[in-house]
Amino acid sequence: MKVSVLTIFPGFFSTPLETSIVARAIDGGALDVELVDPRDYTADAHRTVDDAPFGGGAGMVMKVEPLHRAIAERPGARVVVLTPSGTPLVQEHLDRWATEEHLLLVCGRYEGIDQRVADNLAHEEVSLGDFVLAGGEVAAAAIVEGVARLLPGVLGNPISAETESFRDGLLEEPQYTRPAEYEGWPVPDVLLSGDHAKIAAWRQRQREERTQQRRPDLWERRAKE
Ligand code: JD2
Secondary structure (H helix, E strand, O other), rough: OOEEEOOOHHHHHHHHHOHHHHHHHHHHHOOOOEEEEEEHHOOOOOOOEEOOOOOOOOOOOOOEEEEEHHOOOOOEEEEEEEEEEEEEEHHHHHHHHHHOEEEEOOOOOOEEHHHHHHHHOOOOOOOOOOOOOOOHHHHHHHHHHHHHHOOOOOOOOOOOOOOOOOOOOOOOOOOOOOEEEOOOEEEOOOHOOOOOHHHHHHHHHHHHHHHHOOOHHHHOOOOOO
């Protein structure tokens, strides 16, 4: 699949695109990432992408024209605007976008993007969560990575509905590796017992306890059984 990222900071994506899973997805041909700078779609000598907000107020707003031109040049793409006012991002978004031929992520800066972009040019507005960033780039990088790992052939073995975290609405169990004791901090005895039924039961109990304690919202809506 192709992912186009509209950003005035294309350099922000250098390391994320050259690292680990995303780099492998690109090298293997499963993923093509195109960085698009809205400044290349401006018509004035200063390559202006922002302007003062109508109605007054602090800061600047991303202009509609450069974003419109950049989006219009990529017809057929699923257009997603990153904004703190969007629907909170969940795994189902990534599952769906990983099946698209072309995803277009629109990153704002300043105080945000002229609302006419989302209202007339985009399919959805999403947020990374209830905290404030300085722009959409971190969210776009998170989406690229989350989608890349779902593409066929990118991970060693396919992600199954049974094993993937969040699919059944429970958090993952804790993981440990050698040494069995470090600085007096032991690995839970059960994991060294070799009793696979007992280990599976312990892991399930850990997942349930963690979810109840940390994510009461998930616990109430978990997949029962
Ligand atoms: C963004 C800004 C509005 C204050 C474009 C922030 C985000 N989970 C998330 N938190 N913040 C963002 C985000 C996304 C895009 C922009 N800003 C700065 N906008 C009020 C600060 C500008 C996501 N996704």
